[in-house]
Amino acid sequence: MNRGQKKLKIGIPRTLFSSYHLTYWRQMITLSGMEAILSEESSKETAERGGRRLPHEFCIPIKVFIGHILNLLDKGVDQILLPRMITKGKANFFCPKLIGLPEIVRFTTCLGTERMFSPEIVCDGLGLRVIKLPDLDPAMSRRMKTAARQANEDCKGVLTKCRTQRLTLPEATGLFKIDRSGERLNIGLLGYAYSIYDPFISKKILEKLYKLGCAVTTWEMLEPGLIERNLAGLKRPLFWNFGRMLLGAGLSFIDDSGIDGLIYATAFGCGPDSVATKF
Numbered sequence: 001m002n003r004g005q006k007k008l009k010i011g012i013p014r015t016l017f018s019s020y021h022l023t024y025w026r027q028m029i030t031l032s033g034m035e036a037i038l039s040e041e042s043s044k045e046t047a048e049r050g051g052r053r054l055p056h057e058f059c060i061p062i063k064v065f066i067g068h069i070l071n072l073l074d075k076g077v078d079q080i081l082l083p084r085m086i087t088k089g090k091a092n093f094f095c096p097k098l099i100g101l102p103e104i105v106r107f108t109t110c111l112g113t114e115r116m117f118s119p120e121i122v123c124d125g126l127g128l129r130v131i132k133l134p135d136l137d138p139a140m141s142r143r144m145k146t147a148a149r150q151a152n153e154d155c156k157g158v159l160t161k162c163r164t165q166r167l168t169l170p171e172a173t174g175l176f177k178i179d180r181s182g183e184r185l186n187i188g189l190l191g192y193a194y195s196i197y198d199p200f201i202s203k204k205i206l207e208k209l210y211k212l213g214c215a216v217t218t219w220e221m222l223e224p225g226l227i228e229r230n231l232a233g234l235k236r237p238l239f240w241n242f243g244r245m246l247l248g249a250g251l252s253f254i255d256d257s258g259i260d261g262l263i264y265a266t267a268f269g270c271g272p273d274s275v276a277t278k279f
């Protein structure tokens, strides 16, 4: 970018994929020399605006997501981050709604592809890998590859902090602060990051549990090896990427005598959860 040239403003919807990897995306965009603009926190209005653009059957996280896209358009961003989430491996798929995010946005908001910033990625709750960058000039492409490496390191650092300090993702990234000294009950809290950490969708479940004096354990506080070992014991694998993390964590919570009980917060109409919750 030439000196004096205006920075490209990339909007990051503060929900869905970025609930897992906000650190990564924010770092990758800013270190590449662009400006990262976050959408506002979800509210009833966000859900209602998004919901008006979608058929009734869509789950609430997608309705909220579309509300975030509209909010970013209000903010006048140049492009919106809409990664294309690719499936790699035989038994590791994203929910179809996540795979089709760019299309869902295109047909609900009429956003042109030229305003979508859509790298192809593979990821789970833990790691994220960019497979293909959008078409960029060679200098920008080089900057972005370097930025992606640094962003990956920072993202790993956040997850290490979650495990070593027993913090949830929003606490580890400084997005949520509350007195969490309570130890009355230890609750294993399960749910997609974009549901349980979204104050509107979850009705502030984390805050409520802390205020009741509970300690809360979530998937990101567990060693990945433990999650995978629990999944390896299943007769039939669960195919959905983020759902696998939850199931592996849930099985671990059930075996853990230090956990008094589980809460599984699920969105009405969620296809993958209709299978996962049965386990």
Ligand code: SF4
Residues within 6 Å of the ligand: 059, 060, 061, 062, 095, 096, 097, 098, 192, 267, 269, 270, 271, 272, 273
């Ligand atoms: S996994 Fe469930 S809640 Fe998440 S986008 Fe898919 S259907 Fe919606």
